[in-house]
Amino acid sequence: MILPTARTWVYPLSVNGRYQRIHRVTGALLQAVLFVTPWIDVGGHPAFQVDIAGRRLYAFGAVFTPADNLLLVLIGLAAAFSLFLFTAVFGRLWCGYACPQTVFLEEWIRPVENFIEGDRGRRMARDRGPWNADKTGRKLAKWSAYLLMSFVVAMTFVSWFSGAGVLWTGGSGSVAYGMVSFFTALMFWDFAWFREQFCNYLCPYARIQGVLCDDHSLVVAYDDRRGEPRGKDSPGACIDCLKCVAVCPQGIDIRDGFQLECVTCARCVDACAAVMAKRGEPSLVNYATLSGQPRTVRARTVVYASLIGIVSVAFVGVLAGRHEADGYISRSPGSLYTVDADGWIRNTYLLRLTSHENEPDQWQVEIEGLPAVAEVSAPSIALDPAATTTVPVVVRVPPGHLIERSTPLRVRVHSHDDELWMDTSFLSEGT
Template sequence: MIDADESFRIHLPNQQADGGRKWLYPRATSGRFTRWRTWVAWVLLACLFAGPFVWVDGHPLFLFNVIERRFVVFGVPFWPQDFYLVAIGLITFVVFIALFTVVFGRVWCGWACPQTIFMEMVFRKIETLIEGDHNAKRRLDAGPWTTEKVAKKTAKHGVFFLISFLISNTFLAYLIGRDQLVAIITDNPAQHLGGLASMLVFTGVFYLVFARLREIVCTTICPYGRLQGVMLDKNSLVVAYDYLRGEPRGKRVKNEELKIKSENHFSLLIFNSPKGDCVDCKLCVQVCPTGIDIRNGIQLECINCTACMDACDEVMDKISRPRGLIRIDSQNGIEQRRPFRLTGRIVAYSAVLLGLLGLMGFLLISRPAADVTVLRAPGQLYQRGPGQTVSNLYSVEIINKTYQSMSLTIKPERTDARLRFVQPLYSLPPGSLTKALFFIDLPERAIHASSTPVTLHITANGEPVSDVKTTFLGPTD
């Protein structure tokens, strides 16, 4: 038989005794942390919805067009040839997440994750506005299907679908760009069946997440939530219950006395029995969006949203006890009253992160304005030309990574080499890929091997871009 206090270890907080899902009805909170979290959420929501529609100098601020392999981050365009920057950037992000979790626990989930922001600050508030507070929603779901219930459920899910549609349009704008999204919305739908299908798929996914899955995303689906347990240690700052101060818990009674019956039926009165500060009101459980009891200790389902801290602080104010029974602290801070301090693990993560940031910054600053690839034309050998010259045909691909037109110059390092373009290479359009063919001519007397190395100096708008090395094939007899 499992002790009731230990049952949380084998049962999910949203699981019923028969294994079915237990629907959660979190109670609304108020307080300083709720106010701060609300302000943070609205700022992040504004940035999220404005991101794909903010353009600077005629170019998007953000674009992640996987299909066309076009990426723009803070107005800087990136191409598939810059994939090494993406790889280093992802490694840097992973190290940052690890460091952030080691220090602050899962605070990202409760304060900045789009799933939590949309669920708690948008969908949950709309649900409360239509169906009422947590008790009213519980009664409505448990009651029969009346006209009022049908009307409220229809209105709620209709609004949920519209907001999901708006979110899907925003995310689609990040992927295909503002102009293409506007074209899908304004043009004949038959001309954009693929875009409309993507929009509806995104809408369905978001609606499912916020109308049905909800906390399951945080507790089961999200990989970060599953990994945080191996990243935390006793020095990590998390939302924690001070059990040394709170236990033994129990309701407070004026002129409290405890009566204990002895074996011979005599009674012993103990006045003012000592109790902890926790009055066992269970408000911390009622306000939790994932349904856990924070008094059971650090748990995977806790997203550090600080809702339980506001609820507990209100109770502490009413019983004239200091705030902070539930607070942001480490396990060592609770048990040993030790303040937060840097550990070797934090220093190591920080050093690696600073190194990666330095490398990333150097690569971004030194990234050339143009990426040039020169290859010998496949299947082509040398050709003899007039004046005892030998020619090789080459193909060149130039990516203009800037938003300005660019004039490119290719000059061989050898003074006896001559370069001839099949078609003149004029100005390179901004943000474009240009291909061209050219010949390199060398005097036959200068060729002493079947393969002669040739270096080409590449300049863009008069500034050096790179030196490209290739080979020149020629006769050896």
């Protein structure tokens, strides 16, 4: 990664227009999802929560445990291939409309900055001027607002892991509040200073754009056939007003051609549309493809769509075979078998059950593979939603009924509508 030696600070001019209205709507929807979801309760848990300490993922009533790793991998693959497909067709629309970095900068940071420090011209003039009471006061007010916003965003982000109710009421542990402090500092640094450099130098998604896109992917492009030669008195339509450059949050001139820094936010489209409207002409900058022909069906999109299809079928197959609980039986630590005072041979096991359900359930244990005289002592298991319970299972066989040192057993654990089978063995001296 090569960082520039000297950064040119970007002062984006405010802009309004069709695409900025779309930004506001998509931004509001995404923020509603981000801020409201941790507060929605489904079956006693947040609608979506990654409980790292409890090794659980709660998703709209479903509970995933480490035993569901395959499902989670398939979900991750489907999400990755979907992003590849979306990018191949729509270019960097994700960056322009849905990336949290863009949404927070556009919906929170720039409006607050404009409110406190004024629009582009005033901010540039003030930054060039000396530090005085006015400049210091406005900067402090702006940074205080950024700090507050960073804290709210960090709390919301950590709520997705800790649960909003417990986090906001001070009930989470020190690790959670440590994460809040870390993310507050990180976001303040990003909001106050790093900004567009994140897209240009750090974002991994931005780095793989060149591989995912081709000439048929959607980009924001300048119509140089109409626009050039540019200038107020030249025959080209571009009057060289530089509005498209002034509004760009990435600090680029889209008239120079396609650039990797462009996040396709369309601020330049709206800016030029306003300029051209006064001349009764359409914008010189627009969504377009480099080939000039949008083509959705092509080799890479077919491959990505096929991969999504394969992963989706696999996901449905794995989900259909998923039980209401996971079970695991192991021999009690340190015990092979014991001979009781009455001569019966005893094997002790530990049975662990993990619920995938949002309802409590009752499970029974049965053993197959032993002589009918064998005794099985196992409690009926009351399994709470999303809980893990471990119970002892004791099996006793009278002497003389087993000739093998190791007899295979099948353990059946069943609720009213599901059953699990586990294999283990009964150890004895043999005969």
